Amino acid sequence: MSGLLQLKGVDLDFGPVRALSGVNLRIAAGERVALIGSNGSGKSTLLRVLHGLLPPTRGALLRDGTVRQAMLFQRPWMLRTSALNNVALGLWIAGSKWPQARGAALQALAEVELADVALRNARSLSGGQQQRLALARAWSLKPDLLFLDEPTSSLDPHAKREVEALMAKFASDGMTLVFASHNLGQVKRLATRVVYLERGRVLADLPVHDFFNGPQLRETSLEADLFVKGEMA
Amino acid sequence: MNTFSDSASTALQLIAGADPMLLSIVARSLAVSSVACLIACGAGVLLGAWLGIARFAGRGAVLTVLNTLLALPSVVVGLVVYLLLSRSGPLGSLGWLFSFKAMVLAQAILVLPVVTALTRQVVEDVDSANGEQLRSLGAGAFLRSVLLAWDERYALLTVVIASFGRAISEVGAVMIVGGNIDGFTRVMTTAIALETSKGDLPLALALGIVLLAVVLGLNVLIALIRRWRLERSDQPLLVQAAG
Numbered sequence: 050m051s052g053l054l055q056l057k058g059v060d061l062d063f064g065p066v067r068a069l070s071g072v073n074l075r076i077a078a079g080e081r082v083a084l085i086g087s088n089g090s091g092k093s094t095l096l097r098v099l100h101g102l103l104p105p106t107r108g109a110l111l112r113d114g115t116v117r118q119a120m121l122f123q124r125p126w127m128l129r130t131s132a133l134n135n136v137a138l139g140l141w142i143a144g145s146k147w148p149q150a151r152g153a154a155l156q157a158l159a160e161v162e163l164a165d166v167a168l169r170n171a172r173s174l175s176g177g178q179q180q181r182l183a184l185a186r187a188w189s190l191k192p193d194l195l196f197l198d199e200p201t202s203s204l205d206p207h208a209k210r211e212v213e214a215l216m217a218k219f220a221s222d223g224m225t226l227v228f229a230s231h232n233l234g235q236v237k238r239l240a241t242r243v244v245y246l247e248r249g250r251v252l253a254d255l256p257v258h259d260f261f262n263g264p265q266l267r268e269t270s271l272e273a274d275l276f277v278k279g280e281m282a
Numbered sequence: 283m284n285t286f287s288d289s290a291s292t293a294l295q296l297i298a299g300a301d302p303m304l305l306s307i308v309a310r311s312l313a314v315s316s317v318a319c320l321i322a323c324g325a326g327v328l329l330g331a332w333l334g335i336a337r338f339a340g341r342g343a344v345l346t347v348l349n350t351l352l353a354l355p356s357v358v359v360g361l362v363v364y365l366l367l368s369r370s371g372p373l374g375s376l377g378w379l380f381s382f383k384a385m386v387l388a389q390a391i392l393v394l395p396v397v398t399a400l401t402r403q404v405v406e407d408v409d410s411a412n413g414e415q416l417r418s419l420g421a422g423a424f425l426r427s428v429l430l431a432w433d434e435r436y437a438l439l440t441v442v443i444a445s446f447g448r449a450i451s452e453v454g455a456v457m458i459v460g461g462n463i464d465g466f467t468r469v470m471t472t473a474i475a476l477e478t479s480k481g482d483l484p485l486a487l488a489l490g491i492v493l494l495a496v497v498l499g500l501n502v503l504i505a506l507i508r509r510w511r512l513e514r515s516d517q518p519l520l521v522q523a524a525g
Protein backbone atom coordinates (compact mmCIF):
# COMPACT_ATOMS: atom_id res chain seq x y z
CA MET A 50 0.00 0.00 0.00
CA SER A 51 0.99 3.62 -0.37
CA GLY A 52 0.21 6.18 2.27
CA LEU A 53 -0.31 5.79 6.00
CA LEU A 54 -3.73 4.23 5.88
CA GLN A 55 -6.13 2.86 3.34
CA LEU A 56 -9.73 1.68 3.34
CA LYS A 57 -10.76 -0.69 0.58
CA GLY A 58 -14.45 -1.25 -0.12
CA VAL A 59 -15.43 -0.84 3.52
CA ASP A 60 -19.01 -1.46 4.65
CA LEU A 61 -20.07 -1.13 8.25
CA ASP A 62 -23.42 -2.36 9.53
CA PHE A 63 -25.01 -1.62 12.90
CA GLY A 64 -27.54 -4.45 12.90
CA PRO A 65 -29.87 -3.78 9.97
CA VAL A 66 -28.55 -0.23 9.47
CA ARG A 67 -25.69 0.32 7.03
CA ALA A 68 -23.58 3.13 8.46
CA LEU A 69 -20.82 3.02 5.84
CA SER A 70 -21.11 1.73 2.33
CA GLY A 71 -18.31 0.91 -0.10
CA VAL A 72 -15.85 3.41 1.32
CA ASN A 73 -12.48 3.66 -0.40
CA LEU A 74 -10.05 6.11 1.12
CA ARG A 75 -6.31 6.62 1.28
CA ILE A 76 -4.60 8.89 3.75
CA ALA A 77 -1.11 10.05 2.80
CA ALA A 78 1.49 11.52 5.13
CA GLY A 79 1.23 15.25 5.72
CA GLU A 80 -2.38 15.56 4.55
CA ARG A 81 -5.08 17.46 6.42
CA VAL A 82 -8.28 15.68 5.50
CA ALA A 83 -11.67 17.07 6.50
CA LEU A 84 -14.64 14.71 6.69
CA ILE A 85 -17.84 16.65 6.20
CA GLY A 86 -21.51 15.85 5.78
CA SER A 87 -24.76 16.35 7.63
CA ASN A 88 -25.61 14.64 10.92
CA GLY A 89 -25.77 10.88 10.51
CA SER A 90 -23.75 10.89 7.31
CA GLY A 91 -21.11 8.60 8.85
CA LYS A 92 -18.24 10.98 9.67
CA SER A 93 -17.71 9.83 13.26
CA THR A 94 -18.20 6.19 12.30
CA LEU A 95 -15.61 6.53 9.54
CA LEU A 96 -13.12 8.06 11.99
CA ARG A 97 -13.68 5.15 14.39
CA VAL A 98 -13.09 2.65 11.61
CA LEU A 99 -9.93 4.47 10.56
CA HIS A 100 -8.65 4.48 14.15
CA GLY A 101 -9.47 0.81 14.57
CA LEU A 102 -12.19 1.24 17.20
CA LEU A 103 -14.83 -0.31 14.92
CA PRO A 104 -14.00 -3.28 12.70
CA PRO A 105 -15.46 -3.08 9.18
CA THR A 106 -18.25 -5.53 8.38
CA ARG A 107 -16.79 -5.95 4.90
CA GLY A 108 -13.72 -4.62 3.16
CA ALA A 109 -10.30 -3.94 4.58
CA LEU A 110 -8.38 -1.42 6.63
CA LEU A 111 -4.74 -1.45 5.56
CA ARG A 112 -2.27 0.30 7.82
CA ASP A 113 1.40 1.01 7.54
CA GLY A 114 2.73 -1.09 10.41
CA THR A 115 4.93 1.66 11.79
CA VAL A 116 2.32 4.41 11.90
CA ARG A 117 1.43 5.79 15.33
CA GLN A 118 -2.02 7.22 15.69
CA ALA A 119 -4.21 8.92 18.28
CA MET A 120 -7.76 10.18 18.42
CA LEU A 121 -9.46 13.20 19.89
CA PHE A 122 -13.18 13.01 20.68
CA GLN A 123 -15.90 15.61 20.44
CA ARG A 124 -16.39 15.58 24.21
CA PRO A 125 -13.10 14.49 25.74
CA TRP A 126 -13.45 12.41 28.87
CA MET A 127 -10.90 12.69 31.62
CA LEU A 128 -10.29 10.50 34.62
CA ARG A 129 -11.07 12.01 38.00
CA THR A 130 -7.49 13.03 38.68
CA SER A 131 -5.09 15.83 37.77
CA ALA A 132 -4.57 17.09 34.23
CA LEU A 133 -0.95 15.91 34.49
CA ASN A 134 -1.95 12.37 35.46
CA ASN A 135 -4.47 12.20 32.63
CA VAL A 136 -1.79 12.95 30.06
CA ALA A 137 0.75 10.70 31.77
CA LEU A 138 -1.75 7.84 31.75
CA GLY A 139 -1.81 7.75 27.94
CA LEU A 140 1.97 7.54 27.87
CA TRP A 141 2.02 4.89 30.60
CA ILE A 142 -0.47 2.75 28.64
CA ALA A 143 1.76 3.20 25.59
CA GLY A 144 4.66 1.69 27.55
CA SER A 145 6.49 4.55 29.29
CA LYS A 146 7.52 4.22 32.92
CA TRP A 147 5.41 6.39 35.23
CA PRO A 148 8.12 8.94 36.22
CA GLN A 149 9.14 9.43 32.56
CA ALA A 150 5.47 9.61 31.55
CA ARG A 151 4.85 12.41 34.04
CA GLY A 152 7.86 14.34 32.76
CA ALA A 153 6.72 14.03 29.15
CA ALA A 154 3.18 14.89 30.19
CA LEU A 155 4.33 18.16 31.72
CA GLN A 156 6.07 19.00 28.46
CA ALA A 157 2.89 18.21 26.52
CA LEU A 158 0.86 20.44 28.83
CA ALA A 159 3.32 23.25 28.21
CA GLU A 160 2.87 22.69 24.46
CA VAL A 161 -0.85 23.48 24.76
CA GLU A 162 -0.25 26.20 27.39
CA LEU A 163 -1.84 24.29 30.24
CA ALA A 164 1.23 23.83 32.42
CA ASP A 165 -0.22 26.20 35.01
CA VAL A 166 -3.23 23.91 35.58
CA ALA A 167 -1.22 20.67 35.52
CA LEU A 168 -2.14 19.83 39.11
CA ARG A 169 -5.80 20.77 38.86
CA ASN A 170 -8.51 18.15 38.68
CA ALA A 171 -9.06 17.62 34.94
CA ARG A 172 -12.82 17.56 35.43
CA SER A 173 -12.76 21.07 36.88
CA LEU A 174 -11.26 22.58 33.72
CA SER A 175 -13.38 24.47 31.19
CA GLY A 176 -14.56 22.83 27.97
CA GLY A 177 -11.86 24.56 25.95
CA GLN A 178 -9.16 23.62 28.47
CA GLN A 179 -10.34 20.01 28.49
CA GLN A 180 -10.15 19.89 24.70
CA ARG A 181 -6.63 21.31 24.82
CA LEU A 182 -5.81 18.77 27.52
CA ALA A 183 -7.06 16.03 25.21
CA LEU A 184 -4.87 17.48 22.47
CA ALA A 185 -1.91 17.39 24.86
CA ARG A 186 -2.69 13.75 25.66
CA ALA A 187 -2.80 12.94 21.95
CA TRP A 188 0.28 15.05 21.11
CA SER A 189 2.32 13.46 23.90
CA LEU A 190 2.00 10.12 22.10
CA LYS A 191 3.83 11.70 19.14
CA PRO A 192 1.36 10.30 16.60
CA ASP A 193 2.02 10.37 12.87
CA LEU A 194 -1.71 10.46 12.33
CA LEU A 195 -4.26 12.27 14.50
CA PHE A 196 -8.01 11.75 14.15
CA LEU A 197 -10.28 14.47 15.52
CA ASP A 198 -14.03 14.06 15.82
CA GLU A 199 -15.62 17.52 15.66
CA PRO A 200 -13.00 18.86 18.05
CA THR A 201 -14.45 22.36 18.32
CA SER A 202 -18.19 21.80 17.99
CA SER A 203 -18.97 22.27 21.68
CA LEU A 204 -16.59 25.18 22.28
CA ASP A 205 -17.05 28.94 22.42
CA PRO A 206 -15.39 31.05 19.68
CA HIS A 207 -12.31 31.85 21.76
CA ALA A 208 -11.70 28.19 22.68
CA LYS A 209 -12.40 27.23 19.06
CA ARG A 210 -9.62 29.54 17.88
CA GLU A 211 -7.19 28.11 20.46
CA VAL A 212 -7.90 24.52 19.41
CA GLU A 213 -7.71 25.40 15.72
CA ALA A 214 -4.36 27.11 16.30
CA LEU A 215 -3.04 23.97 17.95
CA MET A 216 -4.30 21.80 15.10
CA ALA A 217 -2.55 24.08 12.62
CA LYS A 218 0.64 23.94 14.71
CA PHE A 219 0.58 20.14 14.88
CA ALA A 220 0.02 20.01 11.11
CA SER A 221 2.92 22.38 10.46
CA ASP A 222 5.10 20.08 12.59
CA GLY A 223 4.33 17.30 10.09
CA MET A 224 1.44 15.52 11.79
CA THR A 225 -1.23 14.13 9.47
CA LEU A 226 -4.72 15.22 10.50
CA VAL A 227 -8.07 13.66 9.69
CA PHE A 228 -10.93 15.58 11.24
CA ALA A 229 -14.70 15.59 11.09
CA SER A 230 -16.31 19.00 11.07
CA HIS A 231 -19.55 20.86 10.42
CA ASN A 232 -17.71 24.14 10.30
CA LEU A 233 -17.00 24.95 6.67
CA GLY A 234 -14.88 27.97 7.60
CA GLN A 235 -12.70 25.70 9.71
CA VAL A 236 -12.47 23.23 6.84
CA LYS A 237 -11.31 25.99 4.51
CA ARG A 238 -8.76 27.19 7.06
CA LEU A 239 -7.29 23.84 8.03
CA ALA A 240 -7.92 21.19 5.37
CA THR A 241 -5.96 20.38 2.26
CA ARG A 242 -8.53 17.83 1.15
CA VAL A 243 -12.25 17.35 1.69
CA VAL A 244 -14.18 14.10 1.83
CA TYR A 245 -17.94 14.62 1.63
CA LEU A 246 -20.15 11.86 3.06
CA GLU A 247 -23.85 11.30 2.55
CA ARG A 248 -25.71 8.36 4.11
CA GLY A 249 -22.47 6.47 4.66
CA ARG A 250 -21.18 6.90 1.11
CA VAL A 251 -18.27 9.04 -0.04
CA LEU A 252 -19.76 11.36 -2.65
CA ALA A 253 -16.75 13.61 -3.11
CA ASP A 254 -13.05 13.40 -2.32
CA LEU A 255 -11.37 16.54 -3.60
CA PRO A 256 -8.66 19.09 -2.82
CA VAL A 257 -10.19 21.82 -0.66
CA HIS A 258 -10.14 24.48 -3.40
CA ASP A 259 -11.79 22.23 -5.94
CA PHE A 260 -14.42 21.12 -3.46
CA PHE A 261 -15.62 24.61 -2.66
CA ASN A 262 -15.20 26.06 -6.13
CA GLY A 263 -15.91 23.20 -8.51
CA PRO A 264 -19.36 22.34 -9.84
CA GLN A 265 -19.05 18.56 -9.42
CA LEU A 266 -20.73 18.17 -6.04
CA ARG A 267 -23.72 20.36 -6.80
CA GLU A 268 -24.46 18.25 -9.82
CA THR A 269 -24.18 15.07 -7.76
CA SER A 270 -26.43 15.85 -4.80
CA LEU A 271 -28.93 18.52 -3.85
CA GLU A 272 -28.24 17.79 -0.16
CA ALA A 273 -24.53 18.34 -0.76
CA ASP A 274 -25.24 21.57 -2.57
CA LEU A 275 -27.34 22.84 0.34
CA PHE A 276 -24.71 21.68 2.85
CA VAL A 277 -21.92 23.55 1.11
CA LYS A 278 -24.06 26.66 0.89
CA GLY A 279 -24.39 26.42 4.66
CA GLU A 280 -28.17 25.99 4.56
CA MET A 281 -27.99 22.57 6.11
CA ALA A 282 -25.89 21.22 8.94
CA MET B 283 -41.13 -3.60 82.80
CA ASN B 284 -43.87 -4.59 80.40
CA THR B 285 -44.55 -1.32 78.74
CA PHE B 286 -42.70 0.08 75.79
CA SER B 287 -41.80 3.25 77.68
CA ASP B 288 -40.29 1.33 80.59
CA SER B 289 -38.27 -0.82 78.22
CA ALA B 290 -37.15 2.20 76.25
CA SER B 291 -36.11 4.01 79.41
CA THR B 292 -34.04 1.06 80.63
CA ALA B 293 -32.58 0.58 77.16
CA LEU B 294 -31.39 4.18 77.08
CA GLN B 295 -29.84 3.70 80.55
CA LEU B 296 -27.96 0.66 79.27
CA ILE B 297 -26.62 2.68 76.35
CA ALA B 298 -25.79 5.74 78.44
CA GLY B 299 -24.08 3.59 81.06
CA ALA B 300 -22.03 1.79 78.41
CA ASP B 301 -23.24 -1.60 79.64
CA PRO B 302 -20.33 -4.04 79.16
CA MET B 303 -22.48 -6.81 77.69
CA LEU B 304 -24.09 -4.37 75.26
CA LEU B 305 -20.71 -2.99 74.21
CA SER B 306 -19.26 -6.45 73.74
CA ILE B 307 -22.13 -7.50 71.46
CA VAL B 308 -21.96 -4.26 69.44
CA ALA B 309 -18.17 -4.54 69.05
CA ARG B 310 -18.47 -8.16 67.87
CA SER B 311 -21.17 -7.21 65.36
CA LEU B 312 -19.09 -4.40 63.93
CA ALA B 313 -16.01 -6.63 63.73
CA VAL B 314 -17.80 -9.51 61.96
CA SER B 315 -19.53 -7.25 59.42
CA SER B 316 -16.42 -5.12 58.79
CA VAL B 317 -14.20 -8.11 58.04
CA ALA B 318 -16.92 -9.73 55.92
CA CYS B 319 -17.38 -6.52 53.93
CA LEU B 320 -13.65 -6.08 53.48
CA ILE B 321 -13.37 -9.56 51.97
CA ALA B 322 -16.54 -9.27 49.87
CA CYS B 323 -15.64 -5.81 48.59
CA GLY B 324 -12.09 -6.80 47.68
CA ALA B 325 -13.37 -9.65 45.56
CA GLY B 326 -16.68 -8.10 44.49
CA VAL B 327 -15.30 -4.83 43.15
CA LEU B 328 -12.70 -6.62 41.01
CA LEU B 329 -15.18 -9.22 39.78
CA GLY B 330 -17.91 -6.63 39.15
CA ALA B 331 -15.55 -4.30 37.29
CA TRP B 332 -14.39 -7.17 35.10
CA LEU B 333 -17.97 -8.26 34.42
CA GLY B 334 -18.81 -4.67 33.48
CA ILE B 335 -16.24 -4.73 30.69
CA ALA B 336 -15.79 -8.34 29.61
CA ARG B 337 -17.87 -9.81 26.80
CA PHE B 338 -18.05 -13.59 26.61
CA ALA B 339 -20.48 -16.33 25.70
CA GLY B 340 -22.92 -16.90 28.54
CA ARG B 341 -22.43 -13.43 30.06
CA GLY B 342 -26.17 -12.80 30.01
CA ALA B 343 -26.81 -15.98 32.00
CA VAL B 344 -24.08 -15.05 34.50
CA LEU B 345 -25.65 -11.61 35.02
CA THR B 346 -29.11 -13.13 35.46
CA VAL B 347 -27.77 -15.46 38.15
CA LEU B 348 -25.89 -12.57 39.76
CA ASN B 349 -28.99 -10.39 39.85
CA THR B 350 -30.98 -13.28 41.29
CA LEU B 351 -28.42 -13.62 44.07
CA LEU B 352 -29.17 -10.05 45.11
CA ALA B 353 -32.31 -11.43 46.73
CA LEU B 354 -30.46 -14.32 48.35
CA PRO B 355 -32.16 -15.03 51.70
CA SER B 356 -29.69 -14.90 54.56
CA VAL B 357 -31.05 -18.12 56.09
CA VAL B 358 -30.26 -19.95 52.85
CA VAL B 359 -26.69 -18.63 52.99
CA GLY B 360 -26.55 -19.73 56.63
CA LEU B 361 -27.80 -23.18 55.72
CA VAL B 362 -25.31 -23.61 52.85
CA VAL B 363 -22.37 -22.40 54.95
CA TYR B 364 -23.54 -24.63 57.81
CA LEU B 365 -23.52 -27.64 55.50
CA LEU B 366 -20.10 -26.70 54.17
CA LEU B 367 -18.61 -26.23 57.65
CA SER B 368 -20.37 -29.01 59.52
CA ARG B 369 -18.20 -31.88 60.65
CA SER B 370 -19.23 -34.07 57.70
CA GLY B 371 -19.13 -31.18 55.20
CA PRO B 372 -16.36 -30.50 52.67
CA LEU B 373 -14.88 -27.75 54.87
CA GLY B 374 -15.60 -29.47 58.17
CA SER B 375 -11.92 -30.08 58.83
CA LEU B 376 -11.41 -26.33 59.28
CA GLY B 377 -13.38 -26.45 62.51
CA TRP B 378 -14.94 -23.07 61.88
CA LEU B 379 -18.57 -23.87 62.68
CA PHE B 380 -20.00 -21.71 65.50
CA SER B 381 -17.06 -19.35 65.33
CA PHE B 382 -16.28 -15.76 64.36
CA LYS B 383 -14.79 -17.03 61.06
CA ALA B 384 -17.97 -18.89 60.16
CA MET B 385 -20.02 -15.74 60.65
CA VAL B 386 -17.57 -13.73 58.55
CA LEU B 387 -17.71 -16.31 55.78
CA ALA B 388 -21.52 -16.35 55.76
CA GLN B 389 -21.83 -12.57 55.69
CA ALA B 390 -19.15 -12.26 53.01
CA ILE B 391 -21.07 -14.72 50.81
CA LEU B 392 -24.28 -12.82 51.49
CA VAL B 393 -22.79 -9.46 50.53
CA LEU B 394 -20.59 -10.55 47.61
CA PRO B 395 -23.42 -10.56 45.01
CA VAL B 396 -24.54 -7.10 46.12
CA VAL B 397 -21.07 -5.60 45.69
CA THR B 398 -20.44 -7.46 42.43
CA ALA B 399 -23.77 -6.58 40.81
CA LEU B 400 -23.71 -2.91 41.77
CA THR B 401 -20.06 -2.51 40.74
CA ARG B 402 -20.80 -4.23 37.43
CA GLN B 403 -23.61 -1.77 36.75
CA VAL B 404 -21.54 1.30 37.66
CA VAL B 405 -18.54 0.24 35.55
CA GLU B 406 -20.63 -0.92 32.59
CA ASP B 407 -22.48 2.40 32.47
CA VAL B 408 -19.32 4.49 32.50
CA ASP B 409 -17.66 2.17 29.98
CA SER B 410 -20.60 2.53 27.59
CA ALA B 411 -20.36 6.29 27.83
CA ASN B 412 -16.59 6.80 27.86
CA GLY B 413 -14.73 3.51 27.65
CA GLU B 414 -14.07 4.09 23.96
CA GLN B 415 -11.70 6.91 24.84
CA LEU B 416 -9.63 4.59 27.02
CA ARG B 417 -9.69 1.99 24.25
CA SER B 418 -8.39 4.63 21.84
CA LEU B 419 -5.39 5.05 24.16
CA GLY B 420 -4.74 1.33 23.92
CA ALA B 421 -6.20 0.20 27.25
CA GLY B 422 -7.31 -3.44 27.16
CA ALA B 423 -10.34 -4.87 28.96
CA PHE B 424 -8.61 -5.57 32.29
CA LEU B 425 -6.87 -2.21 32.52
CA ARG B 426 -10.08 -0.46 31.51
CA SER B 427 -12.04 -2.22 34.22
CA VAL B 428 -9.48 -1.26 36.87
CA LEU B 429 -9.23 2.35 35.69
CA LEU B 430 -12.99 2.80 35.47
CA ALA B 431 -13.56 1.23 38.89
CA TRP B 432 -10.91 3.53 40.33
CA ASP B 433 -12.47 6.51 38.58
CA GLU B 434 -15.86 5.64 40.05
CA ARG B 435 -14.39 5.15 43.52
CA TYR B 436 -16.80 7.54 45.22
CA ALA B 437 -19.81 5.75 43.72
CA LEU B 438 -18.27 2.43 44.80
CA LEU B 439 -17.73 3.75 48.31
CA THR B 440 -21.49 4.07 48.52
CA VAL B 441 -21.75 0.45 47.38
CA VAL B 442 -19.36 -0.60 50.13
CA ILE B 443 -21.32 1.23 52.79
CA ALA B 444 -24.63 -0.16 51.52
CA SER B 445 -23.19 -3.67 51.63
CA PHE B 446 -22.03 -3.12 55.21
CA GLY B 447 -25.57 -2.11 56.07
CA ARG B 448 -26.86 -5.34 54.54
CA ALA B 449 -24.30 -7.40 56.49
CA ILE B 450 -24.77 -5.87 59.90
CA SER B 451 -28.55 -6.01 59.78
CA GLU B 452 -28.93 -9.66 58.74
CA VAL B 453 -29.80 -12.28 61.33
CA GLY B 454 -30.46 -15.62 59.63
CA ALA B 455 -26.97 -16.54 58.48
CA VAL B 456 -25.08 -15.60 61.64
CA MET B 457 -27.71 -17.30 63.79
CA ILE B 458 -27.26 -20.61 61.95
CA VAL B 459 -23.47 -20.67 61.54
CA GLY B 460 -22.56 -18.72 64.70
CA GLY B 461 -24.95 -20.39 67.08
CA ASN B 462 -25.54 -17.20 69.10
CA ILE B 463 -23.12 -18.29 71.82
CA ASP B 464 -22.96 -15.79 74.67
CA GLY B 465 -19.67 -13.87 74.71
CA PHE B 466 -18.41 -15.69 71.64
CA THR B 467 -20.67 -15.49 68.60
CA ARG B 468 -23.56 -13.38 69.86
CA VAL B 469 -24.06 -10.31 67.67
CA MET B 470 -26.64 -7.54 67.73
CA THR B 471 -29.29 -9.15 65.54
CA THR B 472 -29.09 -12.60 67.13
CA ALA B 473 -29.08 -11.05 70.61
CA ILE B 474 -32.19 -9.02 69.78
CA ALA B 475 -33.98 -12.18 68.61
CA LEU B 476 -32.93 -14.12 71.72
CA GLU B 477 -33.60 -11.41 74.32
CA THR B 478 -37.00 -10.69 72.80
CA SER B 479 -37.96 -14.36 73.02
CA LYS B 480 -36.75 -14.41 76.64
CA GLY B 481 -38.73 -11.29 77.46
CA ASP B 482 -35.67 -9.16 78.25
CA LEU B 483 -37.00 -6.30 76.20
CA PRO B 484 -34.69 -3.49 77.49
CA LEU B 485 -31.50 -5.17 76.22
CA ALA B 486 -33.20 -6.11 72.94
CA LEU B 487 -34.43 -2.56 72.53
CA ALA B 488 -31.05 -1.09 73.44
CA LEU B 489 -29.42 -3.26 70.79
CA GLY B 490 -32.15 -2.28 68.33
CA ILE B 491 -31.45 1.39 69.00
CA VAL B 492 -27.71 0.89 68.47
CA LEU B 493 -28.38 -1.06 65.26
CA LEU B 494 -30.63 1.71 63.99
CA ALA B 495 -27.97 4.26 64.96
CA VAL B 496 -25.34 2.33 62.98
CA VAL B 497 -27.60 2.21 59.91
CA LEU B 498 -28.44 5.89 60.35
CA GLY B 499 -24.74 6.66 60.66
CA LEU B 500 -24.05 4.80 57.43
CA ASN B 501 -26.73 6.77 55.60
CA VAL B 502 -25.34 10.04 56.92
CA LEU B 503 -21.90 8.90 55.77
CA ILE B 504 -23.25 8.16 52.27
CA ALA B 505 -24.84 11.61 52.11
CA LEU B 506 -21.59 13.26 53.26
CA ILE B 507 -19.56 11.32 50.69
CA ARG B 508 -21.96 12.44 47.95
CA ARG B 509 -21.62 16.05 49.01
CA TRP B 510 -17.83 15.80 49.35
CA ARG B 511 -17.68 14.17 45.91
CA LEU B 512 -19.54 17.08 44.31
CA GLU B 513 -17.38 19.67 46.06
CA ARG B 514 -14.19 17.77 45.29
CA SER B 515 -14.78 17.80 41.54
CA ASP B 516 -14.02 21.53 41.63
CA GLN B 517 -10.94 21.32 43.81
CA PRO B 518 -7.30 21.27 42.71
CA LEU B 519 -5.57 17.95 43.30
CA LEU B 520 -2.30 19.30 44.62
CA VAL B 521 -1.63 16.48 47.04
CA GLN B 522 -2.37 13.56 44.73
CA ALA B 523 -0.68 15.05 41.69
CA ALA B 524 2.44 15.98 43.58
CA GLY B 525 2.91 12.40 44.76
